[in-house]
Amino acid sequence: MSNSISHREVESHIVLGYKCNHYCRHCVVQVKRTRAEEEYISDLSKSEAINAIKTAIDNGATKIVFTGGEPTLREDLPDLILYCLENGCSVQIQTNGSLTDKIKEICNCSTEHLDMLEFMIPLHSANEKTHDFICRSTNGFNQAIESLKYIANAGVKIIGKIVLTKFTDRLSDICRVYETIGASSIIIAYPHCVSFPVDVIREVDLKEEDTRRIFDTFYNDEFTIPIILQAFPRCFVGEHPQAVIQEEQDDFLALEIVEHQFRNEDGKQWHDFRKLDKRKFNHCTFCKYNKNCEGIWKDYMKAYGD
Numbered sequence: 001m002s003n004s005i006s007h008r009e010v011e012s013h014i015v016l017g018y019k020c021n022h023y024c025r026h027c028v029v030q031v032k033r034t035r036a037e038e039e040y041i042s043d044l045s046k047s048e049a050i051n052a053i054k055t056a057i058d059n060g061a062t063k064i065v066f067t068g069g070e071p072t073l074r075e076d077l078p079d080l081i082l083y084c085l086e087n088g089c090s091v092q093i094q095t096n097g098s099l100t101d102k103i104k105e106i107c108n109c110s111t112e113h114l115d116m117l118e119f120m121i122p123l124h125s126a127n128e129k130t131h132d133f134i135c136r137s138t139n140g141f142n143q144a145i146e147s148l149k150y151i152a153n154a155g156v157k158i159i160g161k162i163v164l165t166k167f168t169d170r171l172s173d174i175c176r177v178y179e180t181i182g183a184s185s186i187i188i189a190y191p192h193c194v195s196f197p198v199d200v201i202r203e204v205d206l207k208e209e210d211t212r213r214i215f216d217t218f219y220n221d222e223f224t225i226p227i228i229l230q231a232f233p234r235c236f237v238g239e240h241p242q243a244v245i246q247e248e249q250d251d252f253l254a255l256e257i258v259e260h261q262f263r264n265e266d267g268k269q270w271h272d273f274r275k276l277d278k279r280k281f282n283h284c285t286f287c288k289y290n291k292n293c294e295g296i297w298k299d300y301m302k303a304y305g306d
Contacts, residue, residue: 010256012056013065013270016077017043020070022096022135024124026165026204028192029069043069046076050083056258057087067094072102078109085113092159096135097121097144107154118157120187121148126173134167145177152182160186164211165204171214172221179225186223187246189230193299194277201303211236219243233296234289248292281306 018033064084071077072095084091110117121144124134131141151158160178178186193201219240230246237243246252257270280295
């Protein structure tokens with residue numbers, strides 16, 4: 001199963017800021033959030049955000065991805081989204097789904113462009129207590145489910161996101177939740193552990209033998225929607241022909257992704273930026289998948305060795 005794109009897209013990922021109402025145990029922006037707080041760096045103002053969007057569109061962006069932090073904490077997010085849609089850019093909002101009223105407001109103000117709107121909402125478990133333990137919230141699971149159901153009923157596209165960690169319980173059960181709700185696809189990601197302290201990496205990240213064991217069980221099940229693996233080397237997955245690894249797909253590598261760094265209007269080619277954080281093991285040269293494999297996040301070796 002493949003998540004192909006039918007035309008050449010240019011995605012611009014705009015980091016609106018790092019404020020968040022959750023504190024997920026695997027969060028990739030914890031270090032940046034702490035630095036922003038220590039250096040008194042504020043989130044983008046509305047005018048700065050509009051300028052970043054305009055720059056992206058002027059540079060050929062066909063899709064704006066709003067990320068953070070938690071974008072729905074912003075009062076002006078519906079205005080930013082509408083600005084994109086009215087200028088012909090589709091929009092993806094990467095949100096934890098906890099602020100359902102804000103999501104309803106976004107959908108209601110985008111009624112003429114719902115086909116250009118999509119949400120990526122993560123679930124960390126199909127179990128309420130486990131999900132809330134992972135994202136350190138008191139009602140995050142129920143809020144996310146409420147948001148997902150509302151979005152589905154509104155006819156807006158949903159992309160599921162699962163970060164596979166030592167805290168993940170039953171992977172198939174989480175996928176079934178997305179499938180039942182009506183998500184269009186699911187991304188299962190290996191946690192981006194770059195800049196994590198070694199003790200945190202060992203607390204969060206699964207070893208190669210652990211992920212292989214999980215996928216050996218997982219691929220005994222069948223699903224009706226595309227499931228894409230992100231940031232997994234093939235050796236972490238095993239010999240499963242139905243496994244689609246995002247970084248091995250020509251359509252993904254051909255996708256122009258520009259990540260606008262915090263307060264950086266020029267942006268940077270994300271594919272190049274991403275590969276700088278990858279490393280390969282010494283024995284990778286002998287692997288038949290080596291040519292198409294990018295390796296694992298570099299700090300994995302810091303925690304687990306070669």
